Amino acid sequence: MTTAPDAPEHTGFRLSQLIYDTRYRSMTIQIVVLFLVMGFVGWLVDNTIQNLNALGKDFNYSFLGQRAGYDIGNALIPYNNDMTHGRALLVGLLNTLWVSFLGCIAATFIGVLVGVLRLSKNWLVARLMTIYVEVFRNIPVLLWILVAIALLTEVAPSPNAYKVNAATGEAKTSMLFESVAFTNRYTAIPSIHFDRSLGSLDTALAPISLNFLAIVLVLLASWFVTKTLNNRAAQVQAKTGVRPTTWWKNLAIWVLPVVILVTALGINPEEPALKGFNFVKGTNVSNAFVALWAGLSLYTAAFIAEIVRAGILAVSKGQSEAAFALGLRPNRTMSLVILPQALRVIIPPLISQYLNLTKNSSLAIAVGYLDLRGTLGGITLNQTGRELEAITLMMLIYLVISLLISGGMNIFNNRVKLKER
Amino acid sequence: MSDTHAQTVAFVRDTMLPQKPAPVGQSGVIQWLRENLFSGWFNTVLTLLGIYVTYSFVMHFYPWFAHGVWDANSLKECRAIITDRYGAGATGACWAMIHERWHQFLFGFYPSELYWRPVLTFALLFVAIGPLMFQFVPKKVIWFTPLYPFIAVWLLWGGTVWAPLLVLAGFVLAWVVFSYVAKYGSISGFSAGAIVAILYFLFVVGPLIDLFQGMIPLGIEHVDSAKFGGFLLAITLGVGGIVLSLPAGIILALGRQSDMLLIKSFSIIFIEFIRGVPLITLLFVASLLLNYFLPPGTNFDIILRVMILVTMFAAAYIAEVIRGGLAALPRGQYEAADALGLDYWKAQRLIVLPQALKISIPGIVSTFIGMFKDTTLVVFVGLFDPLKGIPDFIRADFNWKGIYWEPFVFVGAIFFILNFAMSRYSMHLENRLQRDNH
Numbered sequence: 001m002t003t004a005p006d007a008p009e010h011t012g013f014r015l016s017q018l019i020y021d022t023r024y025r026s027m028t029i030q031i032v033v034l035f036l037v038m039g040f041v042g043w044l045v046d047n048t049i050q051n052l053n054a055l056g057k058d059f060n061y062s063f064l065g066q067r068a069g070y071d072i073g074n075a076l077i078p079y080n081n082d083m084t085h086g087r088a089l090l091v092g093l094l095n096t097l098w099v100s101f102l103g104c105i106a107a108t109f110i111g112v113l114v115g116v117l118r119l120s121k122n123w124l125v126a127r128l129m130t131i132y133v134e135v136f137r138n139i140p141v142l143l144w145i146l147v148a149i150a151l152l153t154e155v156a157p158s159p160n161a162y163k164v165n166a167a168t169g170e171a172k173t174s175m176l177f178e179s180v181a182f183t184n185r186y187t188a189i190p191s192i193h194f195d196r197s198l199g200s201l202d203t204a205l206a207p208i209s210l211n212f213l214a215i216v217l218v219l220l221a222s223w224f225v226t227k228t229l230n231n232r233a234a235q236v237q238a239k240t241g242v243r244p245t246t247w248w249k250n251l252a253i254w255v256l257p258v259v260i261l262v263t264a265l266g267i268n269p270e271e272p273a274l275k276g277f278n279f280v281k282g283t284n285v286s287n288a289f290v291a292l293w294a295g296l297s298l299y300t301a302a303f304i305a306e307i308v309r310a311g312i313l314a315v316s317k318g319q320s321e322a323a324f325a326l327g328l329r330p331n332r333t334m335s336l337v338i339l340p341q342a343l344r345v346i347i348p349p350l351i352s353q354y355l356n357l358t359k360n361s362s363l364a365i366a367v368g369y370l371d372l373r374g375t376l377g378g379i380t381l382n383q384t385g386r387e388l389e390a391i392t393l394m395m396l397i398y399l400v401i402s403l404l405i406s407g408g409m410n411i412f413n414n415r416v417k418l419k420e421r
Numbered sequence: 422m423s424d425t426h427a428q429t430v431a432f433v434r435d436t437m438l439p440q441k442p443a444p445v446g447q448s449g450v451i452q453w454l455r456e457n458l459f460s461g462w463f464n465t466v467l468t469l470l471g472i473y474v475t476y477s478f479v480m481h482f483y484p485w486f487a488h489g490v491w492d493a494n495s496l497k498e499c500r501a502i503i504t505d506r507y508g509a510g511a512t513g514a515c516w517a518m519i520h521e522r523w524h525q526f527l528f529g530f531y532p533s534e535l536y537w538r539p540v541l542t543f544a545l546l547f548v549a550i551g552p553l554m555f556q557f558v559p560k561k562v563i564w565f566t567p568l569y570p571f572i573a574v575w576l577l578w579g580g581t582v583w584a585p586l587l588v589l590a591g592f593v594l595a596w597v598v599f600s601y602v603a604k605y606g607s608i609s610g611f612s613a614g615a616i617v618a619i620l621y622f623l624f625v626v627g628p629l630i631d632l633f634q635g636m637i638p639l640g641i642e643h644v645d646s647a648k649f650g651g652f653l654l655a656i657t658l659g660v661g662g663i664v665l666s667l668p669a670g671i672i673l674a675l676g677r678q679s680d681m682l683l684i685k686s687f688s689i690i691f692i693e694f695i696r697g698v699p700l701i702t703l704l705f706v707a708s709l710l711l712n713y714f715l716p717p718g719t720n721f722d723i724i725l726r727v728m729i730l731v732t733m734f735a736a737a738y739i740a741e742v743i744r745g746g747l748a749a750l751p752r753g754q755y756e757a758a759d760a761l762g763l764d765y766w767k768a769q770r771l772i773v774l775p776q777a778l779k780i781s782i783p784g785i786v787s788t789f790i791g792m793f794k795d796t797t798l799v800v801f802v803g804l805f806d807p808l809k810g811i812p813d814f815i816r817a818d819f820n821w822k823g824i825y826w827e828p829f830v831f832v833g834a835i836f837f838i839l840n841f842a843m844s845r846y847s848m849h850l851e852n853r854l855q856r857d858n859h
Contacts, residue, residue, distance in 0.1 A: 019608055030683040037687060044714045051713045122464045123457035124471040138840035139833045140794040143808055150825045359699040365801055366809070377705065387709040395698045395706075402697035 048388070061393070063384040064089065070379050072370045074286050077206035085380045090205075092375030093397060099293055099371065100358040106297035107357060108350070111304025118309050129305070136302035141360055145295030149367045152287040156182040162274050179271050181279060187290045188272035188279035195266025211265055218257045226250050288369035292361065300357045304350060311346035312338075344416050351409040355402055362398075372397060485826075488513025491520050495820035518821050519831050525815065526832065529650015529805050535579075535642065539653050542576045545569060546660065554782070554846075570664060577649075577657065581640035583633040591621045607766065646724040650805030652835065654724075659793040662731040663739070663785070669732070670739030671778075675769065677740065678747055688740070695737035700795050703730045708802035727799055735792055742784035746777035780854065786847040790840050807832050 018028045052059060064086035071081050076094045079087060118129040136144070161172040162181050175181045181188040198210035229246055237243040272282030315338050323333040364371040365378070372394060381390040445451060458468040488507055493499045499515035507513065519526075528536060549569035551558035571585040595618035603610025634640070649657065676688030695703070707730040708723060750773060758768035800810040812828035815821050 019606070026681050030681050033684055033687070047716050048713045050717050054717055117467075120464075120467070121457065121460065122467050122471070124475075125467045128471050128475065134841060135837065138790075138837045138844065140797045140808060140836060142797045143829060143833050143836070146809065147829055150829070154823075154825055362699040362701045363798075365701065373699075373701065377702065388713055391702065391705055391710055395702050398699060398702060399694060399697040403693070406697075 052388070057386075057388075059388060061389055063380070063386055063389070066384070068380065069383065072375065074289055074370065085376075085384070088380060089372070089376045089393075092370055092372040095369065095375075096358070096361055096364075096371040096373075097401075099289060099296070099364070099369070100354075100361045103293055103296040103300065103357050103361065104354045106293065107300035107304055107353070110297060110301035112308050114301060114305035115308030115312070118305060119312060133302045133305050136299055137306070141295060141299040142363055142366060144299050145292055145363055145366050148294045149287065149291035152182060152187070152291055153184050156184045156287075159183040159185060159188075159274060159279060160277050162279075164274075175272075179269070179282075181272055182290075183279075184287070186279075186284040186286055188282050188284050190269045190271050191281075191283040193268055193270040195268065197265065214261060214265075215258060218261050219254075222253050222257055226253050229253070286369070288364070288367040291367050292364050292369050296357050296360055296363075299360075300353055303353050303356075307346055307349045307353065311342040314345045315341045340416075347416070348409060348413055351405060351412075355405050358401060358405070359398065485512045485514055489516045490514070491516045493517035494521075496822065496824050497820075514827055514830070515824060516827060518815065518824050518827055522811075522815050522821075523831075525811050526651045526807050526828075526835075528653045529811065530648040531644060531650075531653060532642075532648070535644065538576045538579070538641075538644075542573045543656070545572065545576075554850075575641075578644055578646070579641045580643040581630065581634045581638070583630045583639065587626050587629050587633065588622075591618060591626055594618070594621060607764075646722040649724060651807040651811050654799070654804060655793060655796040655807055658724075658728060658731055658796040658799065659789060661728055662735040662792055662796075663789050665728070665732040666735035666739050667785075669736035670743055671774065673736060673740035674743035674747060677744055692737045692740050695734055696741070700731075700734055701798055701801060703734055704798060704802045706730055723802065723804065727802065727804065731792070731796070735788065738788045738791070739785060742788055743777060743781050745784060746779075746781035747773065749780050750777055783847040783851045783854070786843055786850070790843050790847075793840065794836070807835070 018024050065084050067081075068083055068085045068088040069081050070088070072079055072088065072091050072095075074095060075091045076098055077091060079091045114129045114132060117125050118133065120126050120129075157173045159181070162175060162183070164171045173181075175188075179190045194211050198214060200207040200209045201213070229249060233244050233246045270281050272279040272284075274280075278284075319337055319341065320333055323337040328336065361371060362373045364374055368374070370378070376390055376397075377394040381387055384390070442448065443452075446455070459465045484507075488503050488511055490499045490502050490513060493502060493515065494517070496515055496518070499513070499517055503511055503513035524533060524536070528539060531539060546569070548562060549566045552560055552563040552566065568589070571589050575582065575585040595614040598617045599610045599614030601610075602613040673688050673692060676684045677692065679685050679688070704727060707726040711726050711729070712720065754772055754776065755768070758772045763771065797806045797808040800806040800808070800813075805811050805814060812824075812832070815828070816824060
């Protein structure tokens with residue numbers, strides 16, 4: 001028979017217990033760390049106040065309400081130099097988001113294509129894709145952006161090289177697909193024109209095109225209708241075991257209303273046309289934007305290709321074999337067995353690549369595209385001399401963007417996580 | 422019995438026919454071509470497309486490489502030579518610029534008679550990391566690794582030999598104090614060591630260096646940070662950032678795994694903040710804001726300021742890599758350490774960290790590759806990186822005005838070789854670790 005040793009006699013609280021008693025020790029350590037961190041932060045703040053006093057500056061954001069006085073070439077919302085620094089910040093932020101958004105789309109497209117082709121049984125294509133991936137991801141993205149801008153400004157012809165010679169009927173340079181013209185000043189692309197436009201809705205922030213709004217509404221309605229349709233099909237399948245054919249109904253619901261709407265609005269693309277020394281119709285996109293977008297997309301695509309490849313390889317061969325053994329056809333195997341499992345592996349790193357692309361878009365500084373860093377952290381900072389305010393605000397905005405993206409990723413992860421029981 | 426059979430039945434063959442070669446279409450090159458390049462109409466189209474792309478690339482760039490000129494004094498001269506040799510309209514690379522300026526790409530504006538110092542530092546780097554990264558290096562070499570940072574700083578920046586020696590002495594002193602006081606409790610030992618180190622570095626080391634230098638002046642020529650540039654700068658920042666960030670990264674990773682709410686929160690806030698902002702904004706903090714945060718009158722050189730921010734940046738990423746390593750350790754390892762009665766630090770030091778760090782090495786190498794590529798961003802705070810800073814400087818020379826592609830190719834090739842080698846090494850390491858664990 002064993003006897004429990006006597007519990008130590010309670011002798012009241014001793015100070016040494018704060019260090020040697022595991023019940024209190026963690027509390028002690030945390031309080032000490034809290035004091036150290038607070039002391040350090042206090043020291044930084046104190047230094048900052050002293051330095052600001054010495055320079056005769058204060059800390060406030062009222063400069064955001066002052067007149068900016070500089071122009072922004074690629075504003076997505078109406079902007080002129082009489083507007084405030086706050087408005088310029090917003091323009092810059094939208095530019096950052098716009099180039100990141102388009103970059104993510106292009107990078108995903110190229111990345112998925114390259115990743116799949118790298119797994120191809122075709123020896124030559126697989127090797128070429130490997131070369132693409134290795135070359136692009138082992139060289140800094142800054143080089144790719146600089147190469148793109150150098151290509152556009154040094155190699156691309158001036159707009160009047162596209163001028164059709166009246167005598168021969170030919171131009172020195174012809175447009176890509178008859179609709180895109182790379183020049184050393186800008187890239188001319190077609191724009192969308194509505195013959196019977198609905199006009200636009202003026203809001204304080206920016207005018208919203210009613211045409212665009214109508215299209216979005218119709219698409220939302222289509223989405224809602226197809227969802228109901230598919231739910232009903234699933235119910236019928238659960239009841240009878242036979243799934244009613246829905247694919248052509250779905251297709252019709254997605255395509256028809258939009259086609260009818262845009263026909264009613266009289267949509268037609270407006271091709272760029274040369275008049276004098278410049279392209280007048282269509283849209284002229286600045287080279288800075290094109291170079292930044294191309295550099296970021298090509299660089300990030302190499303990483304996405306690796307992610308896609310790893311994701312597809314991660315689904316074990318037994319899964320597809322089991323699906324075939326169950327009698328599933330190849331496309332059902334792909335959509336029901338392989339893709340869901342591969343996507344679970346692919347999506348989290350894919351989103352962190354989106355995050356990287358968004359952060360790398362601050363390299364706009366290399367080409368002179370006015371993004372958030374170019375407006376708030378660049379010209380506004382230099383004009384107002386408020387480094388402390390401008391840079392902290394800029395970091396805060398980037399941080400919020402990042403946290404939003406990674407928050408979205410966490411929600412997605414929790415939804416697709418394997419439910420282990 | 423088979424013998425009799427063979428003799429009685431005349432038509433049974435008793436020798437094997439010689440093997441015939443496989444049909445022409447089913448063997449050798451033709452079979453390989455058919456299986457790998459032309460196995461269906463889609464593959465055939467892909468192959469033809471691939472051949473076309475390769476062909477047009479080669480046709481476009483090969484002449485440019487082949488017509489390269491190595492001996493000229495300006496871009497104009499290069500072009501004249503190319504036109505002279507290959508006719509009007511021929512394109513060609515002007516490698517003469519690389520021939521004339523390669524040292525600026527590699528060393529920036531480091532005095533040319535002292536090039537042996539960065540080269541020696543780079544060579545010694547391999548001695549220092551050898552025992553950690555390659556199995557064939559004798560383990561005894563590891564004593565050199567902790568000394569390397571001091572030697573490297575001294576070799577690169579020069580100056581009196583007493584500075585690195587006395588700084589090293591400070592660490593040794595702190596360690597001696599720690600191990601002596603630690604007999605009376607590890608926490609008091611740690612605190613005593615830390616306090617002694619802080620006091621030593623704040624008040625003692627400066628005068629002591631002056632004193633020793635006054636008595637025995639020993640040293641090599643001092644090189645100013647402003648002279649650093651090119652790959653010397655990129656490698657210094659990359660290696661320095663990773664090495665300095667390792668201790669901080671380990672602490673942050675442990676902090677993030679900690680049970681103590683406050684420490685966990687601080688670690689998470691720091692890591693997520695740094696990972697959430699672009700490096701460029703941190704570099705602007707280094708160049709514009711750091712002077713606000715430090716006591717009035719503090720002013721130290723931009724490379725050191727950039728190094729501090731790059732270290733913080735790397736620490737956050739390293740912390741995440743090590744956290745992955747910590748999470749990958751089987752739960753049983755932690756439980757075994759607890760069962761042996763080890764306290765937290767002993768368990769970390771003897772059981773958890775050695776294994777977690779080993780698993781993390783490939784991740785650390787990848788982080789280093791990323792960091793090394795990102796060091797090119799320092800051009801935006803006015804330093805001479807090899808990708809934009811140095812070429813812009815060279816293009817400012819009238820002789821080389823308008824030279825774009827040659828620097829891109831040269832610098833891109835060096836980056837590619839270094840990073841490709843490192844990523845292959847990291848893959849090799851991953852395979853080796855996988856084998857070790859089974």
